[in-house]
Amino acid sequence: MNNKEFASELARRIGRNTKDTGKLISALVSEVSAQLSDENQINIQGFGVFDVKKKLERVAVHPSTRQRMLIPPRMEIKFKPSQTIKDKLK
């Protein structure tokens, strides 16, 4: 399901038009993004947890050139699905 389909399905569900839903989606995404940038964890019951984890810097070796590179530390978003949704898939 791509973005458009998702938006239209969501619009259908909540009873608004697609355009408004699109705006709402963007607003929600911004909210999520802001919360994650503040290093907060977002826990959606029955769905999963969005977490921000810090990855330390590491030394990587380029396989062909054998050059050693230092990859800087990063903050990454991790999603951990909840048991409910995992069961739904099975």
Added chain:
Amino acid sequence: MDNKILLQELALGLSSRSGISKKDSDTFVRSFFEVIEQALVEDKIVKVKGLGTFKVVEVSGRESVDVNTGNRIHIKGHSKITFTPDPLIRDQVNRPFAEFDTVILNDGVDIEAMEAISNPLANEESVADELPVVEKVAGIADDSSVEEPIVEEPVIEKSVKEEPIVEAPIVEEPVIEKPDTEEPVVEEAVVEEPVVENQDIEETTTVSSAVDLAIEEPVDESLKTVRPVLGERVGVIKSTRNDSLETEPDEAEQDLEDLYRTLRPAWAVADATMPANIESAVADSLSNEPAKESLEDPSDVSDSEEAAPVESAPMENVPEEVLPEESTSKEVAPEEIAPVEPTPEEIKPEDASSEQSDEIPSKEADTMETTLEESSVEIVEDEVDSAQQPVESECVEPAESESVDDDYAQEDSSEVSDPNPASDSDPEPESQKEDLKAKYKRPSYSFRGSTEPEVSERKWLTTLLYVLGLIVCLVIGYVLGCNHVFCKEAPVKETPSPVVVPQQPLIENETEDDIVEGEPDPDAADPDEIVEAKPTYPQVNGGEYEIVGVKTIHAIKKGESINILARQYFGDMEMNVYIIKLNNLKRPDLVEVGQQIKIPELKRK
């Protein structure tokens, strides 16, 4: 920060952002995730713009071990949900580390140190953790393609608590100012002002204190606090610069005084016809400041040409006997200026101190300017610090050459008045001048290779050294080359050598007939041959065996090592030294599969 946000909170945030009611936004958020769930079940993939992509991935079953019991277990195939964030949100979250980039490491970097430090932190992955401290700069800093902040950041990361450490070196200074990973802006600002060394220590404490505050604050606020600090820092820089400029003019006059006094004795070459004023002034200054002389030998001063032409025209009025006695006319100018000074002042021995400063009229200041150029030259030689400031004052007070003529005209009149004191002071200035000359010859900024014989001697020595070094290098190269692989052909494998060898007697016979009457010397190296007739092998020092040839060439198989080969061919692992020597292995423990190893033919000594 480090909070758990629930759906309700998310809905609240959404309602405030979008303006819909809390109830509606709550419904919306719930529906949002339900749709995703449903879509995952149905389509296995859902893409939400701005957020990311949820995918269902099938994992096949695998054999494994039960962690508790240790029994073998079959893990069934199952599906798992993966989430790949959109670049937008990914970058947003990674903002603290946004400036970082991967850096190519040079070989000198010590990795173990990094890993040792990072290991205790590996368990905690929350953001507030201290960053690993990587202290080694040398290797990484060589990469010129990487920007300065990026190089420093991954390399030198101090933990948040370590900020107050104030260190002078510039390299670490920007890091100190940005100890917290939440302030990428600081890095850029710091890069822009790399040269502020003097104010560093004051400012780092200011910044670090500001940063201390910033640590506890969330990212946005910390950035805000940083900016005013930077502004303050900039302000500090500017103010100090202005100060330094402003102080100069104030001190300039005083320094002009000092300079003036130093200049005076320069033209101590006494001339009977020279106006007494000049000479008395010379005597005075000489007696007071024999040590201050840098004016000594004008021939040694190279930069006096500027002053010379200026002075040369008005010099005509000056007694011409002065000119031939000195190599350049430059010195005359200061001499002329000197008499100006005595006229307003009493001709008495003066202290080296600056009591004259009050009495100098403005015209002297003018004359001073013209002499500044020469004085600047002399200052270079002079070790008196105060003398340096007049150089700067040149910028502040541009020399007015128009006043030169007037000044000289005035000096002429004053020169005539006192001829008598001159004669007495002549011998003194002479001898003192000699001393000064001697001193001048020990300059702090002397032209390298100051005297002729020294120069040629040194050059000769250096060229000799170079030639010797070159010869040594050539010899070493030759010796090494002799032992090079290419020179030593294994008799077993080489196809060229069988071709060459049979030719050898043919060639040799021919040449022998022509050149040498004796028997052909099989040991003589034939220039036509690539391979030496009797190749020499590297020998193991102190070894009981001599390497006389190559027995065979062994290709390494998997699991084999040099030691194993030694045992295989010689019955003893200790014999590996011969194998290593023959093959010139730098890392005998790092042989590769398929590598051709020459097995030496050994002969007991």
